[in-house]
Amino acid sequence: MSSPPSPQRVAVVGAGMVGLATAWFLQERGVQVTVLDRTGVAAGASWGNAGWLTPGITTPLPEPAVLRYGLRAVLSPSSPVYVPPRADLRLLRFLTGFARHSTPTKWRTAMRAYIPMNRRAFEAFDALADGGVASMTNEAKSFIAAYRTEAERSVLLDELAHIHAAGQGIEFDVLTGAEAREVEPALSDAIGAAIRLHDQRFINPGHYVHALADSVRARGASLVTGTEVVDIRDESAAVRVVTADGADERYDAVVLATGTWLGDLARRFGVRTVVQAGRGYSFSVQIEHVPAGPVYFPAQRVACTPLGDRLRVAGMMEFRSAEAPLDPRRILAIAEAARPLLRGADLDARVDEWVGARPCTPDGLPLIGATRSPRVFAAGGHGMWGITLGPLTGRLLTEQITTGRQPEELRPFDPLR
Ligand SMILES: Cc1cc2nc3c(=O)[nH]c(=O)nc-3n(C[C@H](O)[C@H](O)[C@H](O)COP(=O)(O)OP(=O)(O)OC[C@H]3O[C@@H](n4cnc5c(N)ncnc54)[C@H](O)[C@@H]3O)c2cc1C
Numbered sequence: 001m002s003s004p005p006s007p008q009r010v011a012v013v014g015a016g017m018v019g020l021a022t023a024w025f026l027q028e029r030g031v032q033v034t035v036l037d038r039t040g041v042a043a044g045a046s047w048g049n050a051g052w053l054t055p056g057i058t059t060p061l062p063e064p065a066v067l068r069y070g071l072r073a074v075l076s077p078s079s080p081v082y083v084p085p086r087a088d089l090r091l092l093r094f095l096t097g098f099a100r101h102s103t104p105t106k107w108r109t110a111m112r113a114y115i116p117m118n119r120r121a122f123e124a125f126d127a128l129a130d131g132g133v134a135s136m137t138n139e140a141k142s143f144i145a146a147y148r149t150e151a152e153r154s155v156l157l158d159e160l161a162h163i164h165a166a167g168q169g170i171e172f173d174v175l176t177g178a179e180a181r182e183v184e185p186a187l188s189d190a191i192g193a194a195i196r197l198h199d200q201r202f203i204n205p206g207h208y209v210h211a212l213a214d215s216v217r218a219r220g221a222s223l224v225t226g227t228e229v230v231d232i233r234d235e236s237a238a239v240r241v242v243t244a245d246g247a248d249e250r251y252d253a254v255v256l257a258t259g260t261w262l263g264d265l266a267r268r269f270g271v272r273t274v275v276q277a278g279r280g281y282s283f284s285v286q287i288e289h290v291p292a293g294p295v296y297f298p299a300q301r302v303a304c305t306p307l308g309d310r311l312r313v314a315g316m317m318e319f320r321s322a323e324a325p326l327d328p329r330r331i332l333a334i335a336e337a338a339r340p341l342l343r344g345a346d347l348d349a350r351v352d353e354w355v356g357a358r359p360c361t362p363d364g365l366p367l368i369g370a371t372r373s374p375r376v377f378a379a380g381g382h383g384m385w386g387i388t389l390g391p392l393t394g395r396l397l398t399e400q401i402t403t404g405r406q407p408e409e410l411r412p413f414d415p416l417r
Helices: 017-028 064-073 089-101 105-132 152-164 175-182 205-219 259-269 328-338 383-401 409-413
Strands: 010-015 032-037 144-147 172-176 193-197 220-223 229-234 239-243 248-251 253-256 276-286 295-297 302-307 310-319 351-360 367-370 375-380
Touching: 010 017, 010 248, 010 302, 017 032, 017 105, 017 205, 017 295, 017 375, 017 383, 032 175, 032 205, 064 144, 064 310, 089 105, 089 276, 105 383, 105 409, 144 152, 144 175, 152 172, 152 193, 152 295, 172 175, 175 193, 175 375, 205 220, 229 259, 229 276, 239 253, 253 383, 259 351, 259 375, 276 328, 302 328, 310 328, 351 409, 367 383, 367 409, 375 383
Parallel strands: 010 032, 010 253, 032 220, 144 295, 253 375
Antiparallel strands: 144 193, 172 193, 229 239, 239 248, 276 310, 276 351, 295 302, 302 310, 367 375
């Protein structure tokens, strides 16, 4: 099918990191953009996540260790990975696909797809900063992965070796518990081993995505919130976007950036990969010494991020419906897992308790590019890494939409795979 001419008017459905970054880069090429969201800016996963910009450890989720771990622990409500005992058909499809991709060979192939993206991830954030997005990225002066024992630490050391063997370098130091506490006094005496990662960044994701929305608006886009898109119709010369209030509007092209709900609108355009909600939880607390960068407790799967004078604590991977209510047991499980490992954190005075759904695919790769319609594009399914890779996704997809050529980096992420 020949590509339509470069579009002048494009609708982006979804005002999360991925949709807004795509809108912003489309504007760089002079495209008139309308962003539609059924709720509001950063209403999905893009608000309460950990805000790590960590291309150094951005790796495919399906991997042999996750599978081994998952089979042991998924059924307990306090386990960091949770699958409800009664899985529906879609979840079963996801889990069997995920298990099939959790082999060393598949991991290596997927990792090789991530590496060219990881290399360029910061460059896209820097372009947004240079273009006036008024929320900065923070250099992580320290980024500590902390463990009770050296034996626990060996899992990440192995993973770093695998990342290195796949062709991606990352600088890190191996620290004792005492050395880690010297760098990060927020760590408790229970920490006996650590790894310090270099050259990573972090953001306050809610703040950042709102700043991105402000910039997109200031550059002339219309941002329509409280409007659900219920249908997309390719009419050959244009695409019709139908909203729940019965209105419809024609555009030259549409980008579906609806996170965990991507399949709802993309399936009819040949996107068959299941996008499953991998729900995570977070809250923030006061802490005596706010860390100088993210703190990660890999054995507990708890991720902490400094947000001004507070610490955000995040975790859990709950494979269930994105619409299910927040389950307070998971919040407590995260607080209890973090309690012995942090010093001076008031884990009982939690604010901003939040649940959000990572858009997970069975092969661990996002879906970025044209669908069966050359006017309808998918941008989503980044799982654990939609904040780190959101801006670059927007930049590369813009190149594809405006030139008709698929950038080399996006080849493995073809939504029709
Ligand atoms: C606990 C947790 C921690 C995380 N930590 C990190 C991290 O440190 N670093 C990182 O890179 N990633 C992290 N992630 C993953 C990251 O949050 C997601 O990958 C990313 O936010 C996905 O962005 P998105 O724009 O694709 O989707 P979303 O932010 O979910 O946005 C989708 C939007 O589409 C809208 N929408 C859906 N359907 C429709 C419709 N039909 N019509 C109109 N609007 C619609 C929704 O309202 C929503 O606003 C984390 C996730 C969680 C849960």
